[in-house]
Amino acid sequence: xxxxxxxTKRYGPTTAVDELTFAARPGTVTGxxxxxxxxxxxxxxMIVGLERPTSGTATVGGRRYADLPAPLHAVGVxxxxxxxxxxxxxxxxxxAQARTHGISRSRVDEVIAITGLESVAGRRAGTxxxxxxxxxxxxxxxxGDPETLILDEPVNGLDPDGVLWVRGLVRxxxxxxxxxxxxxxxxxxxxxxxxxxxxIGKGRLLADASVSELVQRSEHASTVRIRTTDPDLLTKVLVxxxxxxxxxxxxxxxVQGASVDDVGAAAARCGATVLELAADGGSLEDxxxxxxxxxxxxxxxxxxxxxxxxxxxxxx
Amino acid sequence: MSALARPSMEDAPGGPAAGRATxxxxxxxxxxxxxxxxxxxxxxxxxxxxxxxxxxxxxxxxALTYLAANASSVDPGFVPLDSLTTGLLLAQVGxxxxxxxxxxxxxxxxxxxxxxxxxxxxxxxxxxxVVAAGAFALxxxxxxxxxxxxxxxxxxxxxxxxxxxxxxGTPQVMVGMTTYLVAMALLGLAVGALxxxxxxxxxxxxxxxxxxxxxxxxxxxxxxxxxxxxxxxDVPSQQSVVNTVVTFLPSGAADLLVRAxxxxxxxxxxxxxxxxxxxVLAGWILLPLTAAAVRLRAxxxx
Numbered sequence: 256x257x258x259x260x261x262x263t264k265r266y267g268p269t270t271a272v273d274e275l276t277f278a279a280r281p282g283t284v285t286g287x288x289x290x291x292x293x294x295x296x297x298x299x300x301m302i303v304g305l306e307r308p309t310s311g312t313a314t315v316g317g318r319r320y321a322d323l324p325a326p327l328h329a330v331g332v333x334x335x336x337x338x339x340x341x342x343x344x345x346x347x348x349x350x351a352q353a354r355t356h357g358i359s360r361s362r363v364d365e366v367i368a369i370t371g372l373e374s375v376a377g378r379r380a381g382t383x384x385x386x387x388x389x390x391x392x393x394x395x396x397x398x399g400d401p402e403t404l405i406l407d408e409p410v411n412g413l414d415p416d417g418v419l420w421v422r423g424l425v426r427x428x429x430x431x432x433x434x435x436x437x438x439x440x441x442x443x444x445x446x447x448x449x450x451x452x453x454x455i456g457k458g459r460l461l462a463d464a465s466v467s468e469l470v471q472r473s474e475h476a477s478t479v480r481i482r483t484t485d486p487d488l489l490t491k492v493l494v495x496x497x498x499x500x501x502x503x504x505x506x507x508x509x510v511q512g513a514s515v516d517d518v519g520a521a522a523a524r525c526g527a528t529v530l531e532l533a534a535d536g537g538s539l540e541d542x543x544x545x546x547x548x549x550x551x552x553x554x555x556x557x558x559x560x561x562x563x564x565x566x567x568x569x570x571x
Numbered sequence: 572m573s574a575l576a577r578p579s580m581e582d583a584p585g586g587p588a589a590g591r592a593t594x595x596x597x598x599x600x601x602x603x604x605x606x607x608x609x610x611x612x613x614x615x616x617x618x619x620x621x622x623x624x625x626x627x628x629x630x631x632x633x634a635l636t637y638l639a640a641n642a643s644s645v646d647p648g649f650v651p652l653d654s655l656t657t658g659l660l661l662a663q664v665g666x667x668x669x670x671x672x673x674x675x676x677x678x679x680x681x682x683x684x685x686x687x688x689x690x691x692x693x694x695x696x697x698x699x700x701v702v703a704a705g706a707f708a709l710x711x712x713x714x715x716x717x718x719x720x721x722x723x724x725x726x727x728x729x730x731x732x733x734x735x736x737x738x739x740g741t742p743q744v745m746v747g748m749t750t751y752l753v754a755m756a757l758l759g760l761a762v763g764a765l766x767x768x769x770x771x772x773x774x775x776x777x778x779x780x781x782x783x784x785x786x787x788x789x790x791x792x793x794x795x796x797x798x799x800x801x802x803x804x805d806v807p808s809q810q811s812v813v814n815t816v817v818t819f820l821p822s823g824a825a826d827l828l829v830r831a832x833x834x835x836x837x838x839x840x841x842x843x844x845x846x847x848x849x850x851v852l853a854g855w856i857l858l859p860l861t862a863a864a865v866r867l868r869a870x871x872x873x
Contacts, residue, residue: 304691305684306871321691325601332688337681340618347617348685354610355602355689395685 256281257302257403257436262311264297264458271297273458274311279436279451281402284429286449286466287438290547294458295438296334299407303332315403327356327399333392333406341381345372345391348380353398362398370394371420385412393424404428406437410444422448442543446470456547466539471514473542479510479518482531489527496521506530602690604699610689611696611703614682620672625711628665628752629718632658636722644726651727651734652741656829658719659748663780663825665715666708666756671772673704673756674763674863683872693867697764701757701860708756712749719748740831747828747845754852755780758821761860764867779855784822787813815841824851 257279264272272294279285289295300306302313304320315323315330323329339348349363367376370390375383380391389412396404406425410418425435425448439445445452446466454462462469483489486506493500498513510518515534522529615621635658643649677683677696690696720736727734736742758780763772791813817823818841827848843851 300871303688305687320688323601323691326691327689328600330688332684334684334688335681338684340614340676340680340682342618342620343614344617347613348682351610351613351617352685352689354613355606355686357600357606 256317256434257285257313257315257405258317259298259302259313260311262298262301262313263309264294264301264306265309271458272301272308275455275458275460276311277453277460277463279403279434279453281434282429282432283451284425284435284437284449286445286452287436287455288442288445288452288543289438289440289455289461291440293455293547295440295455296407297458298455299334299405299436299438302405303330303334305334325356325399327352327358327401329399329401329403331396331399331401331404331406333389333396333409335407336385336388336392336412338395339380339388339391342379344377344379345383345394346376348391349394349398352395356399358398362400366394366397369397386414386417389413389417393421401433403434404436406435408439409437410439418444442540446539454543454546461546469542470539473539477511477534477541479513479515480507480531480533481510481518481522481529482507483522483527483529485525485527488525489522492521492525492527493518602692602695604695607690607695607699608702611699612706614676615673615703615707618672618676621669621707624665624669624672625707625714628662628669628711629714631665632662632715633718633722634658635661636719637725640723640726644730649726649730649732651723651730651732652736652739652744654723654726655719655741655744656748658715658722659751659825659829660781662715663752663755664777666711666752667759667776667780668773669708669711670704670756670759670761671763671769671776672759673700674760674765675767675769675772678767678872679769687872693872694864697860697864697867700760700764704756704760705753708753709749711756712752715752716745716748720745743845744829744831747825747830747848750849751825751828751852754821754825754849754856757856758852758859761856761858761863764863765859780821784817784820787817787820818843819851821852821855824848824855827851 259278260276262272262275263270275294275298287295287298297306298313301308302315302320312319314320320326320330339345343351346363346367349366350360353359353363367373370393372387372390372394375387380388383391389409393406393409396406404425409425410421413421425437429435429450437445437449442452446469449466451465452462452469453460464472481489483506486502486508490500490502490508493508493510493513496513496517498517499511501509501511503509513521515532519529519532522532636654639657640651640654643654644651677686686696687693720734723734736745759772759776762776763769766772766775791810794809818827825848827843828845830845
């Protein structure tokens, strides 16, 4: 169980995380989504005590991270692939971590096997590919068999096999009743493995909802296109349901404010024959992009190189 | 749309984490100081650089001492043990760099993330690094002193002199050499942990340990040269001030530690003896170490 309350982090005039409140619950994979620079990593670093919040609190299992008596057994953390000395072998790196908690060598071998690193565990970590580094990071997170896992971009750099493996791993960890909190900047990725998604932009909470809620929301925001033999009748029915209908030629109606299911059912009820029925856009990815559109800090193609909230130097 | 819905739990590949329940580690067994020390020892001894620097320190000391002893062995009044400490000037760089790499390695590589999430109190890590690096440096220092003694044997036996390591304060000198080499490792560690970057740490310590004493002595000699005759009356006090300052630098403290009892020290400087020398060194270590601890405790490490 991770609880974040009114968490705020300022670096001088910049606010990286702004009054963030959410929770990640046991038995659930909670996705943490936001564009690059939204404050995901800063939030995670504050949860595990590497950075101090300017205000607000973050607790794991009801305690501040620094107050955990055995952090590795409580929380497994993978923050950055570059958390390993490149001159040290994976085995020695994990062994050094294990020894802080008196965790046995056999457990080190076990997490090496779980993450599929057996053949390279004796190689220096500096020779690892990004994907192998991710596996090593996950191995470190599993070392203490923790109740809670915090993984920053765990599929980043993994090959398709590795991506599938991580999805399966986080699902099975949550199925065992653990709290899994993982970040990504890809809505699609989280829609495949998360139960809930916490979306932030510019350090602020934009959405905290289950994946199915988000799917519904995005469907409501989308346009349904229907072609029917009786557009006038159907328009009346749909307007009666509170939808917005824009008629086009050839009996095509563009409907907003109703899902594909709603429109199909309405057509069936009034006896209008459906020739075509489709949702235009409205994917989860679109919903996410819509939510974060104002919160993207580093927009591509920006020529002046300033962020939107940068003070205008010359004015006044 | 349905393609985006996440697969049910049953679709998840057979959990790689399954079957782990049998080997759950005992709960409530968190970090204690002894465990953090073994962790730091594992880190220190699992790097190639550690082994390479240690071997280089021993080999260079042996070679320098051997050459110095051989060169002096032609003197009529040759005393082999007088050459015992000749390798120290260069040998001290080994433990110094070893300590710096131990102190900065966490930060230059990002290992601190793994380390401080395992031990969020942070300060025990720094203390454990002092213990682990100190213990390792003690082994290297003992081997280095052993190499220095061994390097005297050929020159001594060529003159038919037997080495008596128990006489003339030689044990004290050997203890002093060992103490000094360990102190250099700890000074490196402290400055490294404070600055978190090896290049500034090496620059600062090399200036402090090697360059500054030479510059000060040179400066005072130039100032008291023939051109400054009018202030001749002040010369002795001026020079003794500089020499006193030099004595309180790490290298001056080293000189106090490895000087054979009864031999004269630096001219004009107070002869403080090995105990005070050790205290001066301890001060040089504690100053940056305390600053590093404050920085570690008070600031974000990310």
